[in-house]
Amino acid sequence: xxxxxxxxxxxxxxxxxxxxxxxAFVATIFTGGGLPQQQEFKPLESFVVEGPLDARTExxxxxxxxxxxxFYYDNDAFLGFVEQLPAxxxxxxxQQQLIVQKILANETYIEIITVNxxxxxxxxxxxxxxxxxxxxxxxxxxxxxxxxxxx
Numbered sequence: 001x002x003x004x005x006x007x008x009x010x011x012x013x014x015x016x017x018x019x020x021x022x023x024a025f026v027a028t029i030f031t032g033g034g035l036p037q038q039q040e041f042k043p044l045e046s047f048v049v050e051g052p053l054d055a056r057t058e059x060x061x062x063x064x065x066x067x068x069x070x071f072y073y074d075n076d077a078f079l080g081f082v083e084q085l086p087a088x089x090x091x092x093x094x095q096q097q098l099i100v101q102k103i104l105a106n107e108t109y110i111e112i113i114t115v116n117x118x119x120x121x122x123x124x125x126x127x128x129x130x131x132x133x134x135x136x137x138x139x140x141x142x143x144x145x146x147x148x149x150x151x
Contacts, residue, residue, distance in 0.1 A: 007117065020041075021056050025143070037122060040073070044057075044060075044061075044099065047086035047096050047098065047099050047100065048082075048083050048099075048100045049099070049100070049101050049102070050102055051101070051102070051103060051113065052070065052101050052103050053068075053099070058099075058101075058113075061099055062069065062113055062114065063115060064137050065097065065115065066096075066097055066098065066099055067089075067097055067098050067099070067112060067113070067114045067133070067136060067137050067138065068099050068102060068112070068113040069082070069085065069098060069099065069100045069101065069110060069112050069113075069133070070101045070104050070110065070111040070112075070113070071100060071101065071103065071108050071110055072103050072104075072105035072107065072108060072110070072111075073102065073103070073104065073105060073108045074104070074105055074106055074107055074108055075108065076106070077104070077108070077130075078124060080102055080128070081126055081129075082102065083100065083102075085098055085100055085129070085133070086098045086099070086100060087142070087144060088143045088145075088148070089137060089141040090141060091131055091139045091141060092142055096137055097137060097138060098133070098137070098143075100105055105111055109121060109122050109124060110124060110132070112127060112132055112133065112136050114136050114137070114138065115138075117136055119132050119135070119136060130144070
């Protein structure tokens with residue numbers, strides 16, 4: 001085979017490959033690409049929720065800078081206090097940074113989850129809850145500054 005014929009066949013082959021890849025790209029756009037559709041993300045209606053969040057929702061909030069507080073309780077002793085925590089720990093501009101999940105359980109304890117750390121509070125008191133939140137929250141709220149001043 002002549003050198004010029006080889007070059008022409010190679011050029012036609014390359015053009016054919018580029019053409020087919022372009023057609024495949026256009027076809028995947030119109031058919032949805034065969035990828036599973038993600039469920040639409042629905043924002044929370046409140047920063048205090050009854051029961052646990054699904055892992056995907058909780059992870060999405062934590063990855064975007066929120067702190068998740070799972071309050072496992074067997075009595076109502078700290079329920080009112082825990083329900084006020086999102087407002088108490090808001091940033092100085094008023095932005096919420098805490099999501100509280102109230103979960104009925106056989107004992108009372110708290111799990112706090114942030115993008116950088118996680119901590120359990122087994123000895124549940126208002127002081128222990130606030131101290132753990134002050135250590136873990138992304139933005140230190142005014143409540144923590146006031147707590148440090150009184151110590």
